[in-house]
Each structure stands twice: as C-alpha cells, then as structure tokens.
Amino acid sequence: MSLLSVRDLCVRLGGRVVLEGVDLRVEPGEIVTIVGPNGSGKSTLLRAILGAVPHQRGEVRLRPGLGVGYVPQSLAIDPTLPMTAARFLSLPRRVPAAETEAALARAGVAGLGPVQLGALSGGQLQRVLLARALLGEPELLILDEPTAGLDQPGTAAFYRQIEAVRAATGAAVLMVSHELHVVMAASDRVVCLNGHVCCEGRPEHVASAPEYRALFGTGTGGALALYRHDHDHAHDHGHGHGHGPHHHDHAHAPEGRG
Amino acid sequence: MGLESFLVRAALAGVGVALAAAPLGCFVVWRRMAYFGDATAHATILGVALALALDLPVFAGALVVALGMAAFVSGLGGRGHAADTLLGVAAHSALAFGLVAVSFLPAVRIDPMAYLFGDILAVSRADLVVIWGGGALAAGLVLWRWNAALTATLGPDLARASGIDPVRERLVLTLALALVVAVAIKVVGALLIAALLIIPAAAARPFAATPERMATLAALIGAASALGGVGAAWRLDTPAGPTIVAVAACLFALSIGAAAVVRR
Numbered sequence: 001m002s003l004l005s006v007r008d009l010c011v012r013l014g015g016r017v018v019l020e021g022v023d024l025r026v027e028p029g030e031i032v033t034i035v036g037p038n039g040s041g042k043s044t045l046l047r048a049i050l051g052a053v054p055h056q057r058g059e060v061r062l063r064p065g066l067g068v069g070y071v072p073q074s075l076a077i078d079p080t081l082p083m084t085a086a087r088f089l090s091l092p093r094r095v096p097a098a099e100t101e102a103a104l105a106r107a108g109v110a111g112l113g114p115v116q117l118g119a120l121s122g123g124q125l126q127r128v129l130l131a132r133a134l135l136g137e138p139e140l141l142i143l144d145e146p147t148a149g150l151d152q153p154g155t156a157a158f159y160r161q162i163e164a165v166r167a168a169t170g171a172a173v174l175m176v177s178h179e180l181h182v183v184m185a186a187s188d189r190v191v192c193l194n195g196h197v198c199c200e201g202r203p204e205h206v207a208s209a210p211e212y213r214a215l216f217g218t219g220t221g222g223a224l225a226l227y228r229h230d231h232d233h234a235h236d237h238g239h240g241h242g243h244g245p246h247h248h249d250h251a252h253a254p255e256g257r258g
Numbered sequence: 259m260g261l262e263s264f265l266v267r268a269a270l271a272g273v274g275v276a277l278a279a280a281p282l283g284c285f286v287v288w289r290r291m292a293y294f295g296d297a298t299a300h301a302t303i304l305g306v307a308l309a310l311a312l313d314l315p316v317f318a319g320a321l322v323v324a325l326g327m328a329a330f331v332s333g334l335g336g337r338g339h340a341a342d343t344l345l346g347v348a349a350h351s352a353l354a355f356g357l358v359a360v361s362f363l364p365a366v367r368i369d370p371m372a373y374l375f376g377d378i379l380a381v382s383r384a385d386l387v388v389i390w391g392g393g394a395l396a397a398g399l400v401l402w403r404w405n406a407a408l409t410a411t412l413g414p415d416l417a418r419a420s421g422i423d424p425v426r427e428r429l430v431l432t433l434a435l436a437l438v439v440a441v442a443i444k445v446v447g448a449l450l451i452a453a454l455l456i457i458p459a460a461a462a463r464p465f466a467a468t469p470e471r472m473a474t475l476a477a478l479i480g481a482a483s484a485l486g487g488v489g490a491a492w493r494l495d496t497p498a499g500p501t502i503v504a505v506a507a508c509l510f511a512l513s514i515g516a517a518a519v520v521r522r
Binding site for chain 1: 287288289290405406408409411412413414415416417418419420422459460463466467468469471472
C-alpha cells in the first residue's frame with residue numbers, strides 16, 4: 001500500500017485555482033521530487049498534504065498510523081527567542097537526550113545540541129531541522145525546498161545527506177525543489193508540476209519530456225539550459241557596448257573574472 | 259499594624275502580577291505582540307469607566323473590554339498593516355471614550371490617575387484574591403500550552419505538521435493576555451502594564467539559553483522590580499506603579515550592560 005496517495009486534488013486560495021486535479025503517490029522507500037516554476041503550487045501541494053490548507057475537491061490519504069517528518073523551507077527565529085538545537089528537537093514533545101544526539105548525528109550535525117539556533121550556519125540549521133524531522137523514525141519525510149538558502153556545494157551536500165538518511169532508515173522522501181541539476185541525480189521519481197501534473201517519471205524521462213522543456217527551456221536538459229543562461233548574464237555584465245560584436249560561446253574570459 | 263499590612267499587601271500584589279506576567283511576557287516579546295499588549299491595556303480604561311458607572315467590579319469591566327479587544331484582533335487574523343492601523347484606532351478610541359466616560363461620573367468616586375498609573379498601595383484583601391486568582395489562571399494557561407505555543411511561535415506549518423493548531427495557540431495567549439491586563443490595572447495602571455510584560459523578559463534574554471530559563475529569569479526580575487518599586491515608592495513618596503516600572507528599566511539597563519561586559 002502507498003504511504004501517501006493524493007487523488008484529484010483541487011485547491012483554491014483567495015479565489016485563484018492553485019492546484020487542479022493533482023494525483024500523486026509515494027511508495028515506501030522512494031525519493032520523489034516535485035519540480036515546477038514559481039507559483040506552480042509546489043509548496044501548496046505539500047501544505048495540503050500536511051493539512052495546513054483546505055482542499056475543495058479530491059482526497060489526501062496517508063497510510064493509517066504513518067509517521068511523517070516535516071522539514072520547512074527555513075526557520076525564522078526571532079533573536080529574542082533563546083533556543084538551543086537540543087531544546088528545539090524537544091518541541092513539542094520532550095525527547096530523551098540520547099535520541100536527540102542520535103538524530104543530530106544521523107542528520108550530520110553531531111554535537112551541535114548545545115548551540116543556539118541563531119548561531120548556526122544555513123546548512124547546519126537545515127540539518128538541525130532534518131534531525132527534528134527524523135525523531136520518531138518517520139516512514140515519510142516531507143521537505144519544502146530545504147536548500148533554498150544554501151550555496152551550490154551546500155545544496156549538493158544536503159541532498160547527499162538525504163540519500164544517506166534514506167539508505168540508513170528506509171524512509172520515503174517527498175520534497176519540493178528547484179535545484180534541477182541536483183534533483184535529477186538524487187531522485188527516484190520526478191513530478192513536474194504547474195498547477196497540474198505536467199509529467200512525471202524517472203528523472204531522465206522527465207528531463208526529455210516536451211512538457212518539462214516547455215517550462216524549463218529547451219536544449220540538452222533543463223539544468224544545462226539554466227547554466228547557459230546564467231553564463232550569458234555574467235558575460236553581458238563583463239562587457240561594455242564598445243567591445244564590438246563577439247560570440248557568447250567563445251571561451252574568452254574578460255579581465256577580473258576567474 | 260496598619261502601615262505594615264498595606265505595604266505587605268502592595269508587595270504581594272506586585273509580586274503576583276510579576277509572576278503571572280513573566281511567562282506571557284516572553285511570548286509577547288518572541289511573537290512581537292508588544293503593541294497588541296499596549297493597545298489592549300489602554301482600551302481597558304473604557305471597561306473601568308463602564309464598571310464604575312454600572313457599579314460592577316472594576317476587574318470584571320476591564321476583563322470584558324480586554325477580551326473584546328482580544329476577540330477583535332483575533333478576528334483581524336494578522337492582516338499586516340491594516341490590522342496594525344485598526345488595532346491602533348480601536349485601542350485609542352476605547353481609551354478616549356473611557357476617559358470621557360469617567361468625566362461624567364461623580365468626581366468623588368473615581369480618580370482616573372488611579373487606573374492610568376495604578377494604585378497599588380490601596381490594594382485590598384479582596385483585590386489580592388482577584389490578582390492571585392486571575393494571575394494563577396493566566397500563568398496556568400500559558401504553562402499548560404507552553405510547548406505547543408512555542409512550536410507555533412517558531413512557524414505555523416511546523417506546528418501543523420506536529421498536529422498543533424497555531425490559531426488555537428494564539429487564542430490561548432490572547433486570552434491569558436486579557437487576564438493579566440485585567441488583574442494588573444490596579445497594580446501598575448493601564449498605561450504601564452505592557453512595560454511589566456516586556457521589560458523583565460527583555461532583561462532576562464541575555465542570560466537565557468533556553469525559553470524556560472528566560473521565563474524563570476523574567477519572573478525573578480519582575481518580582482524584584484515589584485518589591486524594589488514598592489519599597490522605593492514608600493521611601494521616596496513616588497507613585498508606586500511607575501516606580502516599579504522604573505526599577506525594572508534599571509534592571510534591564512544593568513542586564514544589557516553586564517551582557518556587553520561578559521561578551522568582551
């Protein structure tokens with residue numbers, strides 16, 4: 001039986017249809033990633049699954065007794081609120097210190113228990129959030145753009161951590177991401193969302209699907225297209241208009257760029 | 259006997275309010291509800307005036323208006339700037355109407371200063387029962403919901419994923435706030451209640467590593483301010499409510515200074 005099955009889900013927020021006829025299943029032990037442009041309803045879908053937004057039609061069914069761990073996009077901690085990582089893991093239920101330590105270790109931040117949340121780096125904070133989600137040994141982890149504030153190496157390291165957690169605990173993972181290039185490597189299945197499910201399947205299948213290309217650009221894959229786009233931008237900034245015509249794909253590096 | 263007993267009653271009243279205000283004050287600081295606390299407190303003057311006009315207990319009048327403000331703000335549902343403006347309109351209108359209403363009452367029956375700045379030296383035995391009873395109820399509410407409200411403070415979705423309704427937690431906190439405001443009006447007065455919520459919590463912050471430690475320290479600082487304030491007011495013949503807040507402010511300055519020295 002699926003851990004999670006979403007059938008014909010429709011969500012309207014403030015009169016706007018955000019999700020229309022969405023179907024989604026998560027099987028035990030698999031990593032499913034939802035990709036989609038801004039405003040495509042990725043986060044709304046996760047929040048509907050968590051019961052944080054009501055849906056107008058369809059159903060969200062979690063396997064009875066399913067343990068769910070949730071990792072939010074980030075945590076806005078007011079500087080007036082003192083909170084150690086260990087205390088945070090004991091919210092809302094008290095957890096024995098040994099379990100707290102084990103969860104922090106599994107998330108790759110062993111020994112950070114006594115440190116204030118506000119003193120952690122972005123990557124460490126995401127791992128502490130992951131550690132909290134791992135308490136109670138959930139069978140399903142739900143992550144909402146967990147690497148939104150991280151740089152590229154930090155993002156890659158975080159997804160490796162997710163795979164390590166899955167390998168160690170067998171937990172299924174459902175996450176939202178827009179780090180397309182990393183997603184392609186780390187997922188068993190990708191769901192491309194834009195209000196409805198455009199296409200889904202194995203990463204290489206989705207990357208070559210026309211629906212996906214329509215959203216994320218054409219070329220040899222969405223990720224590469226994005227890279228090229230970024231490169232062009234940097235290039236244009238590096239040159240004034242007095243340089244004369246040149247080809248973007250030439251490998252000449254202007255002075256001051258590495 | 260007379261002298262001693264009214265000072266003892268004043269000290270007990272001050273300490274009671276400080277203990278009730280400490281855990282709630284921490285949430286007021288963490289959730290940035292300071293303005294809401296202030297607005298609710300100011301509005302209770304209208305409740306005081308109505309209670310006096312209708313010959314009802316002042317505590318009841320203040321509580322009804324404070325609860326009304328809480329319900330009003332909960333109905334606004336945190337709708338950003340507009341909510342802020344509406345809150346300001348409601349609070350100051352209630353304060354203004356309250357002061358106007360007071361002027362219609364026979365002058366012998368009410369001194370508005372007593373409710374604006376408190377009249378802790380006139381606290382009776384019955385007042386003490388109301389203060390400690392209401393304060394215990396407010397503190398009990400906050401401590402009962404402590405972990406759930408903390409989770410909701412960190413993030414609504416985080417709370418929902420743990421099976422906690424953040425709207426309900428906010429409602430519990432506003433309820434506790436209404437209670438504290440109603441019992442504190444006799445002690446520090448409508449204008450300075452918010453100070454008793456915020457200043458001890460802020461003074462406790464530099465020396466707290468966990469939320470629990472911050473609430474405990476805030477209770478100690480609040481109680482010390484109440485005792486020191488009542489003592490100083492007696493000796494210097496100053497108004498007791500403002501003196502309590504002034505002592506708390508001095509403790510806050512000490513705390514910030516000490517924290518700066520320790521960090522160096």
